[in-house]
Structures are given as structure tokens and as C-alpha cells.
Amino acid sequence: MTLSVQFLTMISMTAGGFYLGMILDTYRRLSIHWKSSPFMKYFMEIIFWLTQTMVLYYVLFRVNSGELRFYVFLACLLGFSMYQGLAANVYKAFLEHMIRVVTAMYRFCKRTVQVLVITPVLSLVRFTITIAAFILHVLITLLHWLFKIIYIPCFWFFRLVFRMLPSSFQVNLHKVAGFYSKIENTCRKRIKELLSKRR
Incomplete structure (x- = not known):
């Protein structure tokens, strides 16, 4: 690999580690909805890690044709550590805010459909x-x-x-x-x- 390709690989894997930290926190936050079922817990865990592995390898494949080197894992770990040290708290607060917004929008849409569609139809019936x-x-x-x-x-x-x-x-x-x-x-x-x- 040329130096430019190695540099792009380092940058991409660092960003990939940062992304992995964000998506992992998102997954952990949403996993409370299926923790009560052991089967769903293990199934979703396997699906999550398989999916993220494929995403990161796809990025690596686009950058250096999928060549795995030791520094690739170091760069990914560096990006993950940077996320944990610099952005984890901010992202978690933002994630909670977005969940509240989405939940409020869902409740509003549900209430709107209930009032404008379901209730009139039931009354008509x-x-x-x-x-x-x-x-x-x-x-x-x-x-x-x-x-x-x-x-x-x-x-x-x-x-x-x-x-x-x-x-x-x-x-x-x-x-x-x-x-x-x-x-x-x-x-x-x-x-x-x-x-x-x-x-």
C-alpha cells in the first residue's frame, strides 16, 4: 500500500471506531426493549456485531481493497477511545433528546390518527x-x-x-x-x- 492509502486507511478506521462507539451506545440504549427475552437478547447481539463487522470491513474494502493490518485495529481502537473520552456524554444526551422527540411525535401521530380516523370510523359504524x-x-x-x-x-x-x-x-x-x-x-x-x- 502507498502512504496515501495507508493514511486514508488510518483515518477511515479511526472514524470507524468513533462510529462504532456511537452505534454501540445507541444499541445499548435500545436493547432495554428486548432484554426480557434471552433468545431475542442473544439474537440481536449476534446480528448487531455481524452487521457492524460488515460495515467496517466494507469501509476498509473501499479504502485499501480489504487488506487487514495490525494498525487497522489500533486505529479502530483509537477512534473508539476518542469517542468514549470526548463525545460519549454529549452523544448520550443527544440520543436521549432524540428518543424523547421521536416518542412525542409517535404519540402525537397515534393520537391524531385516533381522533381523526379511528374514532370517526367507529362512531360511523x-x-x-x-x-x-x-x-x-x-x-x-x-x-x-x-x-x-x-x-x-x-x-x-x-x-x-x-x-x-x-x-x-x-x-x-x-x-x-x-x-x-x-x-x-x-x-x-x-x-x-x-x-x-x-x-
């Missing part, structure tokens, strides 16, 4: 169901009254006609009605027997 139930109740009531208006006169009319019929004809009608009633009862009994046998 409830109103529609109430109107539909009221209309159904009115229709059932009307049908009930219509049935009474039609059924009662017809009932008394046919009853009057039945009484005007000869006695022998009335007896025959009773016999026919009894016959059909027996057929109906027999059919129901057979169906119940068949169903009980299948069980």
Missing part, C-alpha cells in the same frame, strides 16, 4: 348499526301488525265458513287433519330414529 337495528325493528313491528291485520279477519272468516259447513263435512275435515297430523308425527319420529342411529 356504531351509528350505522344503530340505524340498521332501528329500521329492522320498525320493519318487524310493521310486519307483525300487517300479519295481525290480515290473519285475524281471515281466521274469523274461515272459522265462520267452517261453522256454516255441514256437520258431516266438518267431521271429514277433522279426520283429514288428524290423518295428516299422524303422518307428520310419524315422519318426525322416523327422522329422529335415523339421526340417533347415525350417532
